[in-house]
Amino acid sequence: MKKAKMVIDREYNISKVDERVYGSFIEHLGRAVYDGIYCPKHKTTDEMGFRTDVIELVKELNVPIIRYPGGNFVSNFFWEDSVGPVEERPKRLDLAWKSLEENKVGLNEFISWSKKANSDVMMAVNLGTRGIADACNILEYCNHPGGTKYSDLRIKHGFKDSHNIKTWCLGNEMDGPWQIGHKTMDEYGRLAEETAKAMKIIDPTIELVSCGSSALDMPTFPKWEATTLEYTYDHVDYVSLHQYYGNREEDTADYLAKSDDMDAFIRTVIATCDYVKAKKRGKKNINLSFDEWNVWFHSNASDEDIIHNHPWQVAPPMLEDIYTFEDALLVGLMLITLLKHADRVKMACLAQLVNVIAPIMTDEDGGGAWKQTIFYPFMYTSKYGRGVALLPVMNSPKHDTANHENVTDVESVAVFNEEKEEVTIFAVNRNIEENIELETDIRSFEGYQVVEHLVLESDDFKVVNGFGAERIKPIETTRSSIDDGILRSLLHKASWNMIRFAKR
Known part of the structure; x- marks a missing residue:
């Protein structure tokens, strides 16, 4: 059997993990808001029309921050239309997704929902069709205590205390020609600076x-x-990155190597940020906000049909990727990649949260809510990947794929929770044909013992979950043991693994 070796030591770490790396994203797109988080006629609805079954699933994911309201949607978002009495709010054409926005859920409602879900809000401002004045007005509405035009308007709308939103995105994907109000580099740079x-x-x-x-x-x-x-x-603290992956070539081995592309993306952005820092003789690091990342490709054809042939619907079913087992493996790999860069990636948003390329799905017409395959690697990493990311020294067998060379069979990272005296290893065997034994030197954690070894595995890369049919979920195994400071773990071919060990 092939072997991979890793050394982790409590004295050698990457950085404390910022919990906001487990953020997510809700956009006014498809059924994310309407029928996803908000469905007044649903049997689980609360006094505000929010689905409590969805809220409970969001709480399971333990998402500390949620980006809102977009995404492409924000580049023609008129926030004033989304506040005040619901019956007085106008309907608007959403130019990004060619849908009809009724503004039944707006700024204040979403902030109320996020509190129910135990999350903060990362607010985006419209730098597509609007600009500095609009950004200042919404900030005044949200954060100023009172005594001004927009803060008093918030109070009039029933919110005496300020929303105190601390994280703000200066537009969305302004480099993209598809973006409403797309800008050149210099146009965006000047506008973002002044805003x-x-x-x-x-x-x-x-x-x-x-x-x-x-x-x-x-x-x-x-x-x-x-x-x-x-x-x-x-004037800014972070720069954003966005990236989605898909297995359009139906090549699983190459698909699972795409987390290496994500790693290269992060490294290049860090290098560019540091170049600007050096050029300006600056003292601060610009950190990274990977505020859109996921698998997205399954629904592309149906989305194009809705946008081009059936426009201006209210909350049409768009971007509803149904995720496979291999998608869950890649999501697990992407989470490992984010943790390996915990020193600079301080925020990240799995895009998105409900129904739209999401870990949580709801069946249409008031049906149930259920967990996609990708729910589990995200949930467990969010739950146990909090603490200090340890610097892994890894020696793994390698393989080549159609578009990648020297792909490590095993990708892994460990997080040390000093308060709980617990270490969690996340590991993916992306060799789709062979089991690997991972031998981890943990001698700096004397007196620790295995707590659990959970695994996601399947012989069918294309298997999916559904309501009442969770075919892919973690199982507990006895494939890890500690002997004389060495943790030995059997990683089955094409598997996601979480191995926890703690002080006796």
Whole structure:
């Protein structure tokens, strides 16, 4: 049997994991809001029309921050239409997804929902069709205590206390030609700089995210980051990254290697941020907000049909990818990649949360809510991946795929929760043909013993979950043992593993 070896030591770490790396995203798109989190006629609905069964599933994921209201939607979002008496709110054409937005759920309702789900809000401002004044107005509405036009309007709408939103995105994917109000690098850089300066006058305590590249293969990457940060470096705290993957070639081995592309993307953005820092003789690091990431490709054909042939519907079923077992493996790999960069990736948003490329699905017409295959690697990493990410020294067998060379069979990272005296290893065997024994040197954790070894595995890469039919969920195994400071774990071929060990 092939062997991989890893060394972890409590004295050698990457960084404390910022819990916001387990964030998510809700956009006014498809059935994410309407029928997803909000469904007044559903049997589980609360006094505000929110589905409590969905809220409980969101709580299981333990999502600390949720990006809102987009996404492409935000680039023509008129926030004023989404507040005040619901019956007085206008309907609007959503130009991003060619849907009809009724504004039944708006800014205040979403903030109320996020509190029910134990999450903070990462708010995006419209720098597509609007600009500085609009960004200042919504910030004043949300965060100023009172005594001004927009803060008093919030109070009039029934919210005496400020919403105190601390994280704000300066637009969305402004590098993309598909974006309403798409900008050149210099146009966006200037607008983002002036918007950031004005917003921090209103509330100096907020953190700001500058738009980075929408994908690794964008023709302007990484010049976009280098150019826009020349303008925004002194005024922002993060730069964003977005990336989605799909197995369109039906090549599982190559598909599972795509987390290496994500790693390369992160490393290049870090290098570009540090280049701008050096060029400006700066003292602060620009950290990363990977605020859109996931698998997205299953629903592309149906989405195109709705947008082009059936436009202006209210909450049509769009981007409803039904995830397979192999998708869950890639999501697990992407989470490991994020943790390996815990020193610079401080926020990340699984896009999205409910119904739209999501871990949580709801059946239409008032049906039940259920967990997709990707729910589990995210849930367990969110639950146990909190603490200090340890620096792994790994020696793994390697293989080549159609588009990748020197792909490690095993990808792994460990997180140390010092308060609980517990270490959790997340490991994926992405060799689809052979089992691997992972031998981990844990001698710095004397007196620790195995608590559990959970695994996601299947002989069918295409198997999916459904309501009442969870075919893919973790099982507990006895494949890990500790002897004389060495943890030996059997990783079955094509499997996601979580191995926890703790002080006796």
